[in-house]
Amino acid sequence: MNVPKEVDHSQQDLSERSHRALQDEFLRSAVRFTVDRLRSKKKSSTEHIPHWEDLREQGRAIRSHTIAHLDAYLGQFAKHVRAAGGQVHFATDAREANARVLEIVRQKEARSVIKSKSMVSEEIEVNHHLEAAGIDVVESDLGEYIIQLAGETPSHIIIPSIHKNREQIKDLFTADGGADLTTDTKVLASFARRRMRERFLQADIGMTGCNFGIAESGTIVLFTNEGNADMVANLPKTHIVLMGMERVLPSLADLEVIANLLPRSATGQKLTTYMSMITGTKRPSEVDGAQELHVIILDNGRSKQLGDEHFQEVLNCIRCGACLNVCPVYRQIGGHAYGSVYPGPIGAVLTPLLEESDAHDDLPYASSLCGACYEACPVKIPLHEMLVKLRQRKVRAGKTSPQERALMKGFAWGFGNHRRYRLMMKAGRLVQMPLVKKGQIDAAFGPLSAWTASRAAPMLAATSFRERWPSLEQTLTANKGDDKA
Ligand code: SF4
Structure with missing residues (x-):
């Protein structure tokens, strides 16, 4: 499914992209509406658990221990995947991971790939690589399917199409072959289900991410709310798993803690609707399952954080x-x-x-x-x-602008000595005079104008707290004396 990129902000910097987003009222209200719902659902799913803070501590301890011994647990995980009939590939970066995926696809002479949601696949842009090689790729997660049709990237880790409304989704589905659709959620979901069913049956290869890989058993654990990962992993003959190298857990007992934390924090559910656990390839006694399983474990900059006292913990995510x-x-x-x-x-x-x-x-x-x-x-x-x-x-690294460096030097000079600080405050009171309107500064100049462009800044008080303190102290002391009397 080749689609043009509708949103390409890559040439803009953060400030330009943010400015553009701030002009988009629909985007802002859609995001606020959804995140508020998620937050209130999370609140109600965690506030009745008296041991929620203990669970968080346990989660942190499990993840920190795992990352501290990542080499050992990854080795154990890979050994068990192989023992269960799977193949394990380690990829240093996105280029290697994509090359490995393409190699498998070509070996299988596959023409179509169906996917379930995977942030790692977004990270390495596997869809673009496969499509460039003439392979048809279809996302089976509803949110991912919507943004794939729009030619966009996810705008939220859990809800990729958080910024789309039903009207926009109806238009995207209509363009994908759904005539006479309405904005009714059931109609839209039913169209997506029908479309997906065809794709599941046609796909040569299923590709999933990996929420967690269990070291003690080589099990791939997938959390979904639509059950699509089960179909992706089991219907096609070949299953490719894309896994960030940090996504390993030592044991199923550890998974029990994390499976409590993840859905409650993500969507406010006590448990995810589907938790699929896949260990190895299809056994002779089993009805379904992939005959070939490839687990591609991606580094892509993660191992550089190992041993870093400030940043290693980011791998706990x-x-x-x-x-x-x-x-x-x-x-x-x-x-x-x-x-x-x-x-x-x-x-x-x-x-x-x-x-x-x-x-x-x-x-x-x-x-x-x-x-x-x-x-x-x-x-x-x-x-x-x-x-x-x-x-x-x-x-x-000296990457800040000369203006910022000069400003910070000025701050350090002024705030580093109380006499200079007082002098700066006095000078500030004079400088602000032409800018003050109704007790606030609403039109600054230079770099400060970025602040006052959308809000007013409070003016410096005529008398500072330090200047008021001697008389305040006297009043306080007098009041204390009155209280005692
Ligand atoms: S850092 Fe990771 S684990 Fe923590 S809240 Fe954000 S997404 Fe969740």
């Missing part, structure tokens, strides 16, 4: 999307403005770490550093601290 739902920046600009496959706070940290290109240097600034992402994260990843560390890295 279980891709629940909860940090997106609470982020005040994501709520306003949606996912595409981040210009990367992984949006929101996790994307603002992960993308610069994985890609290490100047193109994503500005992503760590897409945050108010409020820490809501940390509070929401089921495995307690300190994303807000990582964002600060990434900013520090950029500053130390």
Whole structure:
């Protein structure tokens, strides 16, 4: 299915993409509506569990332990996949992973591939590579199918088409061969189901991601709400699994903890609707299952985080999307403005770490550093601290603008000594005078104009707290004396 790219913001920087998103009222209200629903569902699914915080601690401990011993657990996982009849391929980067996929597709003389949702497949852009080689690729997850028809990338980790309304979906489905469709959800879902059924039966190869690979058994675990991963993994004769190298868990007992955390944090469900567990290829006694199983384990910049005291923990992520739902920046600009496959706070940290290109240097600034992402994260990843560390890295590499460097030097000079600080405040009160209207600054100049373009800034008080303190202190002392009397 070759479709033109409708959204290509790759040539713009974060500020331009954000500005564009902020002009899109529909996008903003659609994103806000959905993330608010997800947040309230999460709240109701977690607030009645007295041990939710313990579960988060357990989740963090499991993920930290696994990542600290990743080499051993990956080795164990690969051994068990092979013992169960599967083949394991390690790919250093996206190019190697795509080459391996294409090799398998060509070996099988396949013409069509059906997929279930996989963020790793988005990361390596496998669809484009397969389509360029003349292979028909179809997404079977409803949200992914919608954005594939639109020629877009996901704008949310869990709900890829969060920014689309029913009218837009109806138009996309109509263009894909669904005449006389209405915007009724049942009509749209039924069209997608019919379309999907044909594709499931025609596909030569099924491709899935991997929520978790269980080291002790070589089991691939997939969480879905539509059950499509079961069909993708079992109907075609060949099953390709794309797995990020960090997605391993030591045991099924560990999965029990994570399976409690993930759906509650992602969609507010106590359990995911379908949890598929696939161990090896089809056995002679089994009715269905793939005859060939290939697990492609992708590094693509992940191993560089191992041993890094500031960033190793980012590999603990279980891709629940909860940090997106609470982020005040994501709520306003949606996912595409981040210009990367992984949006929101996790994307603002992960993308610069994985890609290490100047193109994503500005992503760590897409945050108010409020820490809501940390509070929401089921495995307690300190994303807000990582964002600060990434900013520090950029500053130390001398990548900030000369104006910003001069401004920061000025701040350091002024704030480093109380006399200079007072002097700066006095000077500030004078400088602000021409800009103050009705007690606030609503039209600054220079770089500050970006702030006042959409909001007013409070004016500096005529008397600072420090200047007021001596008389305040006297009043407080007098009041205390009165109380005692
Ligand atoms: S960082 Fe935490 S909250 Fe965000 S997607 Fe990963 S696990 Fe979920």
